[in-house]
Amino acid sequence: MTSANARWVAPRPAAAGTTWLYSLLPLLAAIALAAALHFGLQPAIGPFRTNVLMNIGINVILAVSLNIVNGFTGQFSIGHAGFMAVGGYTAAAITYYTSFRVWGDALMHGGVLSGVPANGWLTAGDALFVGSCLAGGLLAAVAGYLVGLPSLRLRGDYLAIVTLGFGEIVRVLLQQSDSDIPYLAADVQRMSVWQMARHLGGALGFSGVPFYTTPFWVWLFAAVTLLVAFRVKRSSYGRAFLSIREDETAAEAMGVALTRFKVRAFVLAAFFAGIAGGLFAHEIGTALNPRELGFMKSFDIVIMVVLGGMGSISGAALAAAILTILPEVLRSPPHVWPLGLVAIVFVLMVRRKAGRRAALTLAAVTVALEAVRAAALWQGVNLADYRMVLYALSLVVMMIVRPKGLFGVREIWDYRPLGRRRAATVAVG
Amino acid sequence: MMEPLLDIRGLSISFGGLKAVADFDLQLGPRDLQGLIGPNGAGKTTVFNLLTGIYRPQAGSVRLAGRVLTGLRPHQVAAAGIARTFQASRLFGNLSVLDNVRIGCHLRTRHGLPGTILRTPQQVGEERAILARSVHLLSTFGLQDRRDELACNLPYGDRRRLEMARALATDPQVLLLDEPAAGMNPPEKLALRELIRGLRERFDVTILLIEHDMGVVMDICERITVLDYGVTIAVGTPAEVQRDPRVIEAYLGGDTVTK
Ligand SMILES: Nc1ncnc2c1ncn2[C@@H]1O[C@H](COP(=O)(O)OP(=O)(O)OP(=O)(O)O)[C@@H](O)[C@H]1O
Ligand SMILES: [Mg+2]
Numbered sequence: 001m002t003s004a005n006a007r008w009v010a011p012r013p014a015a016a017g018t019t020w021l022y023s024l025l026p027l028l029a030a031i032a033l034a035a036a037l038h039f040g041l042q043p044a045i046g047p048f049r050t051n052v053l054m055n056i057g058i059n060v061i062l063a064v065s066l067n068i069v070n071g072f073t074g075q076f077s078i079g080h081a082g083f084m085a086v087g088g089y090t091a092a093a094i095t096y097y098t099s100f101r102v103w104g105d106a107l108m109h110g111g112v113l114s115g116v117p118a119n120g121w122l123t124a125g126d127a128l129f130v131g132s133c134l135a136g137g138l139l140a141a142v143a144g145y146l147v148g149l150p151s152l153r154l155r156g157d158y159l160a161i162v163t164l165g166f167g168e169i170v171r172v173l174l175q176q177s178d179s180d181i182p183y184l185a186a187d188v189q190r191m192s193v194w195q196m197a198r199h200l201g202g203a204l205g206f207s208g209v210p211f212y213t214t215p216f217w218v219w220l221f222a223a224v225t226l227l228v229a230f231r232v233k234r235s236s237y238g239r240a241f242l243s244i245r246e247d248e249t250a251a252e253a254m255g256v257a258l259t260r261f262k263v264r265a266f267v268l269a270a271f272f273a274g275i276a277g278g279l280f281a282h283e284i285g286t287a288l289n290p291r292e293l294g295f296m297k298s299f300d301i302v303i304m305v306v307l308g309g310m311g312s313i314s315g316a317a318l319a320a321a322i323l324t325i326l327p328e329v330l331r332s333p334p335h336v337w338p339l340g341l342v343a344i345v346f347v348l349m350v351r352r353k354a355g356r357r358a359a360l361t362l363a364a365v366t367v368a369l370e371a372v373r374a375a376a377l378w379q380g381v382n383l384a385d386y387r388m389v390l391y392a393l394s395l396v397v398m399m400i401v402r403p404k405g406l407f408g409v410r411e412i413w414d415y416r417p418l419g420r421r422r423a424a425t426v427a428v429g
Numbered sequence: 430m431m432e433p434l435l436d437i438r439g440l441s442i443s444f445g446g447l448k449a450v451a452d453f454d455l456q457l458g459p460r461d462l463q464g465l466i467g468p469n470g471a472g473k474t475t476v477f478n479l480l481t482g483i484y485r486p487q488a489g490s491v492r493l494a495g496r497v498l499t500g501l502r503p504h505q506v507a508a509a510g511i512a513r514t515f516q517a518s519r520l521f522g523n524l525s526v527l528d529n530v531r532i533g534c535h536l537r538t539r540h541g542l543p544g545t546i547l548r549t550p551q552q553v554g555e556e557r558a559i560l561a562r563s564v565h566l567l568s569t570f571g572l573q574d575r576r577d578e579l580a581c582n583l584p585y586g587d588r589r590r591l592e593m594a595r596a597l598a599t600d601p602q603v604l605l606l607d608e609p610a611a612g613m614n615p616p617e618k619l620a621l622r623e624l625i626r627g628l629r630e631r632f633d634v635t636i637l638l639i640e641h642d643m644g645v646v647m648d649i650c651e652r653i654t655v656l657d658y659g660v661t662i663a664v665g666t667p668a669e670v671q672r673d674p675r676v677i678e679a680y681l682g683g684d685t686v687t688k
Contacts, residue, residue: 254504257504
């Protein structure tokens with residue numbers, strides 16, 4: 001008689017040719033990318049665009065991580081900024097108060113990577129900053145677990161409400177925190193950890209956090225987030241997530257523990273949102289206050305995921321980049337027709353017949369954008385003020401034209417020119 | 430009869446006032462191939478839902494190789510060794526055919542999230558084993574040429590076979606098939622008979638089959654249980670069941686039992 005145990009268990013010979021080096025190689029690539037952006041691009045683009053570059057990275061982290069919940073497992077979380085806030089405030093408080101304890105001030109104690117070239121490479125300040133961000137991510141993950149465990153048993157729409165409520169609770173709690181942030185070492189020395197945790201700046205925000213965030217750190221974390229998301233998506237583990245999105249009943253019948261996997265996706269996403277919060281908290285030019293991290297921020301992130309395509313990592317990242325740059329572009333909108341023309345010609349070249357409709361759509365969009373631009377110039381309107389209207393409008397159009405987002409569940413490179421689709425699945429590697 | 434592999438006793442459930450399944454008994458030995466038939470709404474699918482933990486029985490018990498499964502969640506039942514297909518196809522539509530099968534294999538892996546993120550040699554090794562097994566399953570069901578297509582784009586017959594392949598990927602001891610022939614054309618149905626027969630040896634699996642197509646059921650099943658309004662009205666070999674006056678009566682006006 002057969003035993004009650006499974007007879008087939010995936011054998012796990014250490015795959016030939018696979019070593020730890022191989023599995024860590026992309027991480028080295030990530031460091032190289034971050035360094036290239038930091039040392040190569042940053043000096044060329046000046047401080048203002050450097051900030052945009054960092055904002056893009058932070059939003060990429062947020063969108064790609066939310067995509068793990070909303071895109072992979074098909075849940076609908078609209079409280080991502082709540083996790084960002086938890087991570088951001090945790091990181092800010094740790095950096096700020098630890099700096100006082102260690103150095104007697106909350107100034108920069110950084111190296112090249114933190115934008116203060118004098119002090120050498122990786123210094124104590126950088127270490128503190130990265131540690132704070134990781135701690136922020138961990139606390140956000142804990143929050144994700146506490147929120148997710150009870151609510152992920154519920155049907156999808158209830159989850160949306162719970163996450164919305166969570167985000168608001170975090171915001172209100174932070175608003176209620178004590179607004180006196182001590183700025184003298186002596187005062188800080190007298191405070192207990194509990195007191196520190198309560199002095200977070202209230203409605204005015206947490207000011208005085210040193211600006212450790214640089215393109216290097218932002219893009220290193222962004223690359224790691226992307227790497228994790230891709231590895232999860234293209235794995236047995238990630239397919240369990242995807243199966244939940246496709247059909248919960250069938251997924252469960254295939255042995256996927258629904259609640260457990262949903263909670264894990266939620267915790268993973270919250271972790272990265274917390275890190276993004278930490279980066280945001282230490283960024284120059286941003287205000288770490290509860291208003292910035294409220295529902296509107298959550299909504300921004302949801303839009304990025306929906307526009308990019310639920311489940312498409314590259315789509316979410318691209319949408320994050322576009323929506324970050326958009327307000328800057330809108331301030332002085334350039335002509336779009338050259339771009340539109342190039343796109344139309346390209347579409348017609350690679351997809352002769354099928355591309356005709358797409359080309360027409362592109363032409364219509366180009367004309368419409370030019371019209372809006374002209375009207376705005378004529379009336380002296382700053383389009384950036386109408387950002388949210390444009391977002392909402394583009395969402396509406398998107399839901400009609402491409403209900404699954406720009407790239408659906410696939411990645412950008414799954415759309416090959418010449419109409420033929422590449423094998424959607426890739427062997428391990 | 431040997432000690433049963435799957436031992437179902439007194440299984441009952443009602444929805445509101447309706448007794449959907451009442452006092453259902455069934456024993457399946459290793460590598461049995463049995464049938465479960467009955468008119469529409471007789472409670473056949475409900476029996477599957479009870480066995481796989483989707484519904485919780487109000488009375489009765491299910492044992493697999495001596496282990497009590499009653500009260501387990503569906504994913505635990507799958508882990509214990511019962512897999513099923515669904516009457517209305519429930520494939521993962523936006524995933525490829527290959528991925529549908531690979532998800533079935535996930536249950537038998539041992540690496541977790543850290544292994545996945547770090548892509549440890551162990552994880553890569555398991556992933557390769559999954560791929561090999563899935564490709565093998567797909568070719569068993571004649572789907573190897575469609576592995577990269579999205580499941581939602583498959584024609585009907587292929588979907589039914591993919592459901593079976595996916596269920597077998599969990600390496601079950603008992604396979605529950607809910608109307609696998611529905612929507613298939615006659616040649617496909619003929620091929621299906623051979624396929625299902627062969628599965629028992631190839632995958633060392635016990636099969637319980639719900640099917641409206643009497644040609645298929647009567648040909649391949651060793652024993653048949655007949656349900657009507659949730660009640661078992663006959664049990665026996667295909668020949669015995671076909672002759673049973675109660676069965677004939679239950680089917681009068683609907684399908685006929687004889688081919
Ligand atoms: N969740 C439920 N809630 C209420 N009634 C249900 C539920 N599930 C099944 N039923 C009822 O139980 C009865 C048996 O349904 P079931 O789906 O098991 O029939 P079946 O034998 O599989 O029929 P068919 O051959 O049409 O698939 C039907 O009357 C059905 O309406
Ligand atoms: Mg049925």
